[in-house]
Each structure stands twice: as C-alpha cells, then as structure tokens.
Amino acid sequence: MDIAPYALQLFSGLSRAMVLFLLSAGLSLIFGVMNILNFAHATLWLLSGYVTFSIFTFLGQQFGASPWMLVPAIAGAVAVMALVGFALERFLIRHTYDRELPEQLLLTFALVLILGDVIKLIWGLENRRINLGVRPIEMLDTLVNPYQFVIIGTGVAVAVGLWLFLHRTRLGKIVRAAVYSRSMVSALGIPIPKIYALVFALGVGLAALAGGVFLPLLPMALGVDLDIIVQCFAVVVIGGFGSMLGTFVASIIVGVVYSFSILFWPDGALAMIFLIVIAVLIVRPWGLFGTELRY
Amino acid sequence: MTANAKRTGPLSRLYAKFGISGPVTPVLLAAAIGVPWLPGEFWTHVGTEVLILGLFAMSFNLLYGYMGQISFGHAAFFGVGAYATAMLFTALKGADGQIGVADFLLSLLVGPPVAALTALFVGFFCVRLTGIYFAILTLAFGELLFYIVFSWYSFTKGDDGIQGLLPPPFFQDSTNFYFFTLAIVVVAAAAMWRITESPFGYAMRTLRDNQRRAAFLGTNVRAHMLANFVIAGAFAGVAGALWGPFSRSVNPTLLGWGESGIAVFMTLIGGAGSFIGPMLGSVIYTMLQAVVKMYTVYWPLTIGTIILLIVLFAPGGILGMIDKRVQATRARDGAAEAEAAAAARAEAPRP
Numbered sequence: 150m151d152i153a154p155y156a157l158q159l160f161s162g163l164s165r166a167m168v169l170f171l172l173s174a175g176l177s178l179i180f181g182v183m184n185i186l187n188f189a190h191a192t193l194w195l196l197s198g199y200v201t202f203s204i205f206t207f208l209g210q211q212f213g214a215s216p217w218m219l220v221p222a223i224a225g226a227v228a229v230m231a232l233v234g235f236a237l238e239r240f241l242i243r244h245t246y247d248r249e250l251p252e253q254l255l256l257t258f259a260l261v262l263i264l265g266d267v268i269k270l271i272w273g274l275e276n277r278r279i280n281l282g283v284r285p286i287e288m289l290d291t292l293v294n295p296y297q298f299v300i301i302g303t304g305v306a307v308a309v310g311l312w313l314f315l316h317r318t319r320l321g322k323i324v325r326a327a328v329y330s331r332s333m334v335s336a337l338g339i340p341i342p343k344i345y346a347l348v349f350a351l352g353v354g355l356a357a358l359a360g361g362v363f364l365p366l367l368p369m370a371l372g373v374d375l376d377i378i379v380q381c382f383a384v385v386v387i388g389g390f391g392s393m394l395g396t397f398v399a400s401i402i403v404g405v406v407y408s409f410s411i412l413f414w415p416d417g418a419l420a421m422i423f424l425i426v427i428a429v430l431i432v433r434p435w436g437l438f439g440t441e442l443r444y
Numbered sequence: 445m446t447a448n449a450k451r452t453g454p455l456s457r458l459y460a461k462f463g464i465s466g467p468v469t470p471v472l473l474a475a476a477i478g479v480p481w482l483p484g485e486f487w488t489h490v491g492t493e494v495l496i497l498g499l500f501a502m503s504f505n506l507l508y509g510y511m512g513q514i515s516f517g518h519a520a521f522f523g524v525g526a527y528a529t530a531m532l533f534t535a536l537k538g539a540d541g542q543i544g545v546a547d548f549l550l551s552l553l554v555g556p557p558v559a560a561l562t563a564l565f566v567g568f569f570c571v572r573l574t575g576i577y578f579a580i581l582t583l584a585f586g587e588l589l590f591y592i593v594f595s596w597y598s599f600t601k602g603d604d605g606i607q608g609l610l611p612p613p614f615f616q617d618s619t620n621f622y623f624f625t626l627a628i629v630v631v632a633a634a635a636m637w638r639i640t641e642s643p644f645g646y647a648m649r650t651l652r653d654n655q656r657r658a659a660f661l662g663t664n665v666r667a668h669m670l671a672n673f674v675i676a677g678a679f680a681g682v683a684g685a686l687w688g689p690f691s692r693s694v695n696p697t698l699l700g701w702g703e704s705g706i707a708v709f710m711t712l713i714g715g716a717g718s719f720i721g722p723m724l725g726s727v728i729y730t731m732l733q734a735v736v737k738m739y740t741v742y743w744p745l746t747i748g749t750i751i752l753l754i755v756l757f758a759p760g761g762i763l764g765m766i767d768k769r770v771q772a773t774r775a776r777d778g779a780a781e782a783e784a785a786a787a788a789r790a791e792a793p794r795p
Contacts, residue, residue: 186576244756250575251514255712256755258705262748270742379587379701386580416595416602423588430581431569 153291158408164297166404167304171359173384173396175352181328181391182348185253189260191378197357198369201226202277216281223361227354234353238346278368296365303362308397328391383426389439464767465720480619488618490734495629496686498726503679504707509716511672512652513578516704517586521677523699524562525555525684530606530694545612555685556678563677571669590699605695609688632682648672715761
C-alpha cells in the first residue's frame, strides 16, 4: 500500500488541527467564562494575520529580510491584538452581558462585517502570505513542508501551557472556577470584570498567535474567516464548551477528518464535519468532554 | 379631553386592538401598492425583493419572536424551496425556454411542501435543544444542506446554480410580477397572523417565556416546537419559491448561513417583538442595500455599524422603540386623564 498521500494528509490535517485548536481554545474559554459566543473570533484571527504580515514586512525593510523576523512579528501582532481584544471587551461587549443571547450573537456578528471591511479598507483585496523559503524534506516516501512541524509544535506547546495556566496558577484556577459559577467567584470578592477583560484579551491573543503561525502555510484572504469560524464552532461543540481537553481532541478530529475527506470527496469535506457536529449534538449535546452541568 | 380625542383616530384604534403592528401594517400596505408608480423599473424590482425577503424574515420570526429560539439555518428552507421550484420549473419548461402559466404556478406550489418536509426532518432533531445549542444545530444542518446542494453536481448543478428561470410573458413584466408577489405575500402574512393569534400561537408564547411552566400546563412542548418549526419552514419555502422566478436563477448560497443572517438582521432592525417588524426590517435593509451599493462597496461596514448601533441603543428594533414611546405617552395621557377625573370627582358636591 502506498502511504505517501495519507502521510501528507495526516500532516496537513494535524497542522490545520493546531490552528483550529488555538482559535477554538480562546472561543471556548470566552464562552465558558463570559457566556458570549464570539462570532468575530475568526475575523480577529484574520485581522491578526494581516497585522503580522505588515510587521513582518516592516521588520524586513528595516533589518533585512529573514525568516526569523516572523517571531518578533508574531509577538508584536499578539500584543496588538490582545490590546484590541481588551478594548472590544471594555467598550462594546461589556454592554451586552445582561442581554439576551441573540443580541450578543448579533453584536459580535456586526463586528465580523465591520472588521472584514476594515481589513479591506486597510490592506485591499490582495491575499497576503509570507514565503519563508523553507525546503520540503523527504520522509515516508513523500515531500513534507517542515514548517508544518513548527505549527504542530506550537499548538502542542500552547495546549500544555494553557493546561498549566488553568491548573497550576491562581489566576487560571479563578478562570476555571468562573466557568462553573460566576456568581460564586464574584461573591468571593474576585473582581469579575477584570477576569472578563483578561479572558477576552487572552482569547484574542491566542487567535493572533494562530493567525501569525498560519501565514507561511496558507495565504490570508478576505472571507476565509467565515469558513473558519463555523469550523471552530464545530470544534467547540464536539469537544464540549469550556473543556480544554475536549477542544484539543475535537480540533484533531476536525482537522484530520477534513484533510482525509478531501481525498475522497473534495467538495464535501465540510459536510463531513457538520455531520459529526449534528451527531454529537443529538447524542451528547454537551460535547465529548464537556460536563452536563452547562447544558 | 384632548388625550381622549387623540385616541379615537383609526390608527389609534388599530393600535389598541392589534398593538404596534395594527397601525403600521396598513401604512406599509398602502406604500407597497404605490411602489410601481414610482419612476423607473428599479424600485419595482427592489420592492419585489423587499416583499420576498420580508416574508422570509417574518417566517424566521415565528421561531425567534414567538418561540424564543434563534436559528442560523433558516435559509436552508428558503433555499430548498427555491431549488424545488427551480428544478420542477426546469423540467416543465419547453425546449425554447418558455413555460406555460399552469406549469409555472405548479412549480411555485411545489416549493413550500418540500421546504416543510425538510423542516420536519431537521426540526425533529433541533427542537430537542434550546438556546446556543439550538442555534448551532440549525447552523450545522443548514451548512450540511448547503454543501449537499453545492457538491451534488449531477442533481443540483452544484455551484453553477440553475439559470434561465424565465416566467411566462405576463409575469415577465416587473409590475405584474410585483403585484403577483404582493398578493402571495399578503395571503401568506394573513395566514401567519391567523396562526400566531390562535391558541397554538399563544401556546408558543407561553413556552417561549417558560418551557417548564408550559409543560406543567399540559402543553406538549416538543410537538408544539416541531409544528412551529415546520410552519416557519413552509413559509420560508413560499418566499424561496418566489425567489427563483424573480431573480431568474437560484444558487447554493441561498441555503448558506449568510442568507440566514439576512433574516436575522431584518428581524432585529424592524423589531422581533411585533408581527410586522421583520417586514419593516426588510424595507429598511433591502432599500438601504440597493442605495448604498450604488455608491460604495463597503455595504458590510454600513450594515454592521447599523446593527451595532441597534443592539446597543435600540434593543427592541425600530418598532420596539416606537412602541415603547407610544406606550409611555399613552400611560402619561392615561394618568393625566385619571387625575382630571379624580379632580372632577373631588370638586363635585358630595351627596
């Protein structure tokens, strides 16, 4: 049996999974803690891709082009986007906490439309991509882009880091407690508004990281965010809202199923994912790893 | 006295009887009848679009306003209705691309039942969930149907869509097609009104406000929700059936969640709390889009900003805002009147 095409799909599926994980982790945290389903999450990811590109280009002009410039570019974009997230929470999302769910959805959906056009205004219609010029390496009888391993490594590192943050630090424990009972956390004298702002900034920061590491792999294009956000919803639903482990496993399921479906049914890859979502929602609405508590 | 006189006008009486939809509906209807007399074919064309999408949004509001659940997959039924009509239309039309009037009407009739059947299947699963889970499950079903239509090339022509849906000569005239659409939309809206004002409609309101209490009162919550889901799907199918002959083509994006979003926006802008709100939302949304797109490509930015402002400052939509004002005025007038009456009583000599 020729395993080359399968290996290729596996690696691209896993790197896709890691990007989905970075996005869905933030989405899931924000929903878990603040009860806000952020439709604009992938649009913020897209925006951070463009920001990373601009910083990368700027650094290249100042100090000479080098693939390593991507690292400070991503760091800069994460910082910028975390600030943007903080400001969004402070000035917009904060006003909708006591509102009904549909209104919250519509507010973040309005941000999708606005930010999409802001990107168009600033960067135009052209797709943006960073070419690192890495040479594919030969393994398993096929050529693999080694950058995919960078993405997979980043995803795993962030997953471990997030787990440590949520389970080993005081702040992380507060965030986890807030997922279970906001009013109880608040009653213990912990300033909930600060936790909200922090979680939102953290979520957007993770999205920015995903945008940055994604750039050398696939071009950033207008409208991609709409495809990605529904896949992130799929991940979060399959894994269970608020569960980091669930989000991680579900990202791998969605990423790998997607890239293997492409082999067999190119146009229907996303249909497969929605089939899984439907099956999970019907059988276990709280997701594979979620607890029935939130349902 | 003046307060009393103000409240005897015909619009005031309609308000007292039907709420804010009472006075707004005849005004909208009168405006709708006048549209073809505007200069140029453009506004008649926009008016037809307003009516079709308004009907679609009103069917969505059966779920949102009356059942309290937000669906992000409602366009699936709009799109399935449009495709059912378009496919029968294509099968019935002659080699010269012409279709007879009877065949044309027959192809329109097939859209709603097919949409209703699809809604029955999808709704069977969706009504078990509420809130965010309902929203995402409807989204997932909608996207699934979108990708099936998108990729099943041999059956649906995939992303090419179905073109050449030229109605019979009489309906090719934009004014005739406009009045034909208006008649269907008025009948459909009347049917929806009848449903929402029936005991069934009030049962929906009860379970919207508190599902558990509705269940205690003996309402079969799931069965009621499913029935409402199918009804909403059927009316979305009516709107979808009209869409193909109107735009002369159908394509898979009619089923996508972007199209579902349009119904959500219209409902939000007009006001979900009133029956006619989504139609007013369609008037504003569709006409604004037609005008804004003439001048700029930044339509999403425009509508996004409008939605943002409405969510932040006018949560009940435009009709919700007006209704609140009217209620406040009436309460004030009522209070003033009661005070005057009390004063008159006090002045009157005691027996």
